[in-house]
Amino acid sequence: MVYYGYAGRILRIDLTKEEISVEPLDRKLIEKFIGGWGINVKLFYDTQKPKIDPFSPENPIIIGVGPLVGTLTPGAGKIIGTTRSPIYDMDGKHFVDNAVSGSSRFGIMLKNAGYDHIVISGTAKDPIYISIIDDKVDICDASHLWGGKDVYQTTDWFMDKYGNCGVISIGNAGENLVRYAMCIVDYAGTFGRFGLGAVMGSKKIKAIVVRGTKGVKVAKPKEFLKLVEEWRGDAINIPLIDDWCNLGVAATWNFQAPLVREGVWEYSKWDELYGPETWLKVNKRQNSACSSCVIGCKTDYNIKDDAFDITSLTGHYLLPARVGQRLEMEDYRKAVKLLDICNRSGMCYFTTSNIVNWVTRLYEDGRISMEETGGLELKRDFKVYLDLFNAIANRDGFGDILADGWYPISNVIKENPDDFNEGTGIFKGIDVIQDARFTTLSPQAFAHITNPRPHHGGLQSLYTVPKMDIDLLREDARKMGLSDEELDRVFEYTPAYGDFNVGRYAKHAEDHMAVQNSLGVCTIYSLWGFMGSRYLNVELISEIYSKVTGVEIDGKELKRCGERAFNLFKLVNIREGFSKRDECSNVWLTPRDTPDGRRTMMDYYEKREILKEDIERLLDYYYEARGWNAEGIPSEKKLRELGLG
Numbered sequence: 001m002v003y004y005g006y007a008g009r010i011l012r013i014d015l016t017k018e019e020i021s022v023e024p025l026d027r028k029l030i031e032k033f034i035g036g037w038g039i040n041v042k043l044f045y046d047t048q049k050p051k052i053d054p055f056s057p058e059n060p061i062i063i064g065v066g067p068l069v070g071t072l073t074p075g076a077g078k079i080i081g082t083t084r085s086p087i088y089d090m091d092g093k094h095f096v097d098n099a100v101s102g103s104s105r106f107g108i109m110l111k112n113a114g115y116d117h118i119v120i121s122g123t124a125k126d127p128i129y130i131s132i133i134d135d136k137v138d139i140c141d142a143s144h145l146w147g148g149k150d151v152y153q154t155t156d157w158f159m160d161k162y163g164n165c166g167v168i169s170i171g172n173a174g175e176n177l178v179r180y181a182m183c184i185v186d187y188a189g190t191f192g193r194f195g196l197g198a199v200m201g202s203k204k205i206k207a208i209v210v211r212g213t214k215g216v217k218v219a220k221p222k223e224f225l226k227l228v229e230e231w232r233g234d235a236i237n238i239p240l241i242d243d244w245c246n247l248g249v250a251a252t253w254n255f256q257a258p259l260v261r262e263g264v265w266e267y268s269k270w271d272e273l274y275g276p277e278t279w280l281k282v283n284k285r286q287n288s289a290c291s292s293c294v295i296g297c298k299t300d301y302n303i304k305d306d307a308f309d310i311t312s313l314t315g316h317y318l319l320p321a322r323v324g325q326r327l328e329m330e331d332y333r334k335a336v337k338l339l340d341i342c343n344r345s346g347m348c349y350f351t352t353s354n355i356v357n358w359v360t361r362l363y364e365d366g367r368i369s370m371e372e373t374g375g376l377e378l379k380r381d382f383k384v385y386l387d388l389f390n391a392i393a394n395r396d397g398f399g400d401i402l403a404d405g406w407y408p409i410s411n412v413i414k415e416n417p418d419d420f421n422e423g424t425g426i427f428k429g430i431d432v433i434q435d436a437r438f439t440t441l442s443p444q445a446f447a448h449i450t451n452p453r454p455h456h457g458g459l460q461s462l463y464t465v466p467k468m469d470i471d472l473l474r475e476d477a478r479k480m481g482l483s484d485e486e487l488d489r490v491f492e493y494t495p496a497y498g499d500f501n502v503g504r505y506a507k508h509a510e511d512h513m514a515v516q517n518s519l520g521v522c523t524i525y526s527l528w529g530f531m532g533s534r535y536l537n538v539e540l541i542s543e544i545y546s547k548v549t550g551v552e553i554d555g556k557e558l559k560r561c562g563e564r565a566f567n568l569f570k571l572v573n574i575r576e577g578f579s580k581r582d583e584c585s586n587v588w589l590t591p592r593d594t595p596d597g598r599r600t601m602m603d604y605y606e607k608r609e610i611l612k613e614d615i616e617r618l619l620d621y622y623y624e625a626r627g628w629n630a631e632g633i634p635s636e637k638k639l640r641e642l643g644l645g
Contacts, residue, residue, distance in 0.1 A: 004219035005067035005549035006030065010043075011115045011137065013130060015203055016057055016122030020137050025116050030551070032643060034558070035116065036066030037098060037517035038565030040082040043119060044096065045568055050575040054086040054094050054195070055177065055202035057123040063110075063168075063208070064118075066520025067549055069291075070111035070216035072228050074235055075522035077290030079107045079185065084576070086179045086195040086202075088407050089429035090418075095452055096572045099192030100517050101185045102290035102298070106166025107520065112212025124204040132210040133162070142206040146175060150344035151184045158209045165211040171346035173393040174201035178403040180348040180430070188288060188298045192455065193348035194430060219550030227544050235294045248297045249316040250279040255465055259439045260318060262325040263422070263594035274321035278332050282317070290522065297524060301336050308333045312340040323353040327360075327385060334382045338389055345393035354431045355402050355409065356388055358420050368413050374398040405429060418586045425585035427454035428578070436588045437599040440466070441497075441610050443505040449583045449615065450506055450622055450632075452573035458513040460523045463505075467605055470499055477505065480512040481538035481559035489625075496617040497610065498603035503622035512538065514562035514569075519545060564642045567626075567634050571644075580632040584615050 001008065003025070012021045025039075033039045040062050047060050061083045068076040078100055085097040110118070113134050120130070124139070127146035131138045145154055151171040158167045166186055173181040174197035181197035182190045191197070200206075218224050235241065243251035253276050261267055281303075288298040301312040301320075310333070324335035342349040362368045363378035370377060374397040378384065391399025401409055406417040406426055417426055424435040427448055434456045436445040444459040451459075462468055462476035474491050482490065486508065494501040516523050519541065538555035546552050589612050592599045601610045623630065627638035639645060 002217070004217045005071070005545070006035065007111050007114045007116045007214075007216070009115050010117045010119065011132070012119045012121075013137070013139070014122045015120065015124040015128070015139065015205075018139060020139070022115075030067075030549075032561065033565050033568075034066065034515070034518035034545075034561045036064045036069070036078065036080045036520050037100070037514055038561060038568075039117060039518070040064040040080045041098060041565055041569045041572060043117060044082045045572050047119065047121070048084070048096070048572070048575075051093075051577065052084070054084040054199055057121065057203075059084045059199060059202075061120040061196070061199055061203070061205075062117060063120075065107045065110050065116060066518055067116075067545065069107040069520035071218060071548055072225070072292055073521065073544055073548070074228065074231050074292055074294050075290070075524065076292045076520045077103050077107050078517060078520045078522055079103050079110070079189075080517065081183065081191040081196050083196055083199045085430075086177070086198050087405055087429040088179070089578075090407050091577075092407075093428075093577045095194075095428050095454075095576060095578060096569075097192060097194045097196065097453055098517075098569060099194065099196055099453075100458055101183075101189040101191045102293075102522065103166060103189050104186045104288065104290055105164065106168060106185050106189075106210060108216075108291045109166035109210045109212045111216050112214050113210050114212065114214050118208075120203065120205070123202065127204045127206055129158075129207040129209060130205065131162075132208070132212075134212055134214065142204075145206045146204075147172070151346050152187065152344055154207055155184070155187055158207060162209055162211055165209050167207055167209050168200075169207040169346070170197045170200050170205070171344055171393070173342075173345040173347035173403075174198055175206075176393065176395045176403070177201050178347055178392060178395065179405045179408075180351040182346050182348055184343065184346055189290070192457070193351055194453070194455075197346045218548050220547045224544065224547035227540070227547060231540075231544075232294055238295075241295065244295055244297065247276055247279060247317075248299045249318050250276045250299075253318075256318065257321070259466065260322055260434065261438060261594075261596075262322055263438070263592055263596075263599065264325050264328060266595040270321070270325050273330055274324055274332055274335075278321075279317050282332065282336060293522065295524060301339065303333050303336060305333075308337060310336055310340050312336065312343050319349055323349065326353055326357050328380050329382060329385075331382075334385075338385060341386070341389045341393070347389075347393050350433055351405075351431055352389060352392055354423055355392075355406070356385060358417060358423060359402065359409070359413075361420070361422060362413070362415055367415060372398075372413055406431065421587060421590050421592055423587055425587040427583075427585050428452075430454055432456070432585070435592075436601045436610075437592050440602050440604050440606060441502060442604050443502055443509045446502045446506040446618070446622075447510055448585075449619070450503075451510060452569055452578065458517055458523050459509050461509060461512075463604065473500070477508065479537040480508050481555045482508055494618075494621070496614040496621075498607050499605055501618075501621055502604070503618040503620070504625040507622055507625040510566050511559055511562040514566045515541070515558055518562065518565060560642075564644065567638065567642055568644060570628075570634060574633060580619070580630075583619065583632070584612075589615075 127142040129142040154169040303310040320335035
């Protein structure tokens with residue numbers, strides 16, 4: 001059977017039994033779930049045992065790539081990692097994570113090796129790495145890498161051994177089962193911040209390396225290339241393209257930085273200390289990009305002076321800029337050094353710094369003692385931060401407690417992290433990157449409340465930019481595949497919110513996200529839809545998909561596949577015990593006093609404050625739009641309608 005776009009095979013690896021098998025990719029899976037994100041959810045749904053320990057052998061790791069990965073489609077470098085997160089919520093539940101990472105080589109190499117998905121189960125007896133070289137798949141000894149080599153050193157070792165290959169690796173944080181440990185992909189991408197690196201560590205997997213030579217077949221290459229050339233032509237004419245390639249995310253500092261400030265310093269002070277001019281001191285070369293991308297937003301950090309010698313290869317500039325303010329470090333080099341520790345150990349920089357900030361505030365306020373910190377004096381000092389970051393990665397002393405995350409820490413020190421008003425808000429046990437008191441409750445922020453995976457990633461669109469004209473928002477939403485009737489229902493005045501209905505809007509944004517992630521296309525391109533291009537217009541992307549795969553499908557049906565996948569993802573997490581009451585953070589509903597004034601959660605146009613009762617009403621709109629019941633559970637009618645039974 002000939003597959004176009006798809007490799008057409010699923011690789012299964014049982015580490016306990018040391019068994020490797022290959023099976024064909026079922027055409028029915030393609031028809032219903034597209035690929036990547038969607039098929040990963042279905043494979044996990046069929047494989048998982050609900051409510052088990054994430055570190056048990058029965059918890060699978062599934063890695064998938066979409067049908068556009070390995071082709072010339074701009075931005076098609078995304079890979080998906082699915083597992084039960086080791087993060088605890090307040091009741092001890094674990095959500096199922098469907099993480100998305102960019103890749104410069106791993107995605108395209110996996111497709112070229114002949115696989116769309118890898119399903120890994122069981123646990124190895126000793127440290128191993130998985131080698132996939134076309135049809136040759138091996139479980140190899142990694143004892144010489146375990147406990148000794150950091151993420152970059154590990155990736156270097158594989159690049160020296162296998163040449164131009166894709167590598168997913170973990171560092172000592174993953175080996176030590178830090179619950180917010182990350183996998184690092186091809187030096188620069190990450191499989192999110194929800195502990196997939198720790199699950200790899202629990203299975204004794206140091207790395208997965210892949211190299212393929214088979215290529216990816218395209219059904220209609222001439223017509224496909226014509227569409228790609230049009231899309232690339234649009235991309236190189238983006239007004240900000242030069243700044244974006246040179247500055248990465250820092251190119252959008254003027255509109256993004258005010259949305260993600262930490263509220264510790266006055267904005268003017270932060271802008272002076274960490275603005276784009278500072279970024280140019282950190283990185284003096286052009287950014288790197290994922291495969292097929294024409295933008296390039298991956299930041300390299302290079303600092304060589306008498307005090308610091310740092311080369312770190314991943315992390316958008318807004319992260320060290322935020323953490324610098326959060327931990328009150330005026331010297332940007334210190335913030336980058338802490339990022340480098342996290343990158344090399346494979347540990348979430350955002351969560352680590354947030355937890356360190358929390359316990360330091362508690363210590364300053366006299367609410368925890370030196371006895372509880374194991375003798376550490378938690379003061380706002382760079383040397384203390386260095387010691388604490390390393391202690392968490394190595395699970396040493398007080399760091400061992402902090403490595404388990406928010407609610408396990410709370411159980412030990414008897415302080416509630418939901419009362420930490422200086423934090424960004426905790427959803428399902430994890431601190432979110434976007435605080436709606438600063439970003440406003442845009443559709444992207446509202447999806448933190450509704451999405452089983454509490455993260456903003458994949459939901460970028462025009463509303464990411466503050467206060468865009470509502471007619472432009474409506475046109476952007478139309479590109480997501482909304483019908484005229486759906487547009488009218490989204491863009492009607494809503495007393496609980498304002499000029500549009502954010503609950504209904506978020507539903508369509510999530511379905512669109514599922515489509516893009518299933519195809520393997522980066523959502524950064526969605527930000528540029530208002531500049532005259534056709535970026536990620538669902539009709540364009542369906543046309544590209546049809547030319548690549550030979551499967552004729554229109555935008556409406558493609559969006560339907562995204563909705564089906566999202567509903568199944570919701571069901572997977574309902575089986576884990578999550579319900580409506582898990583869906584909003586108390587922190588977002590609590591005003592925050594900052595040097596620039598009081599911040600409260602507002603609607604997108606900042607005309608009215610959003611209160612708890614407004615959230616309840618907006619959730620009702622969201623559930624209604626989804627066809628779910630009042631408790632946020634997909635109805636039998638909706639499941640039958642989507643062919644989910």
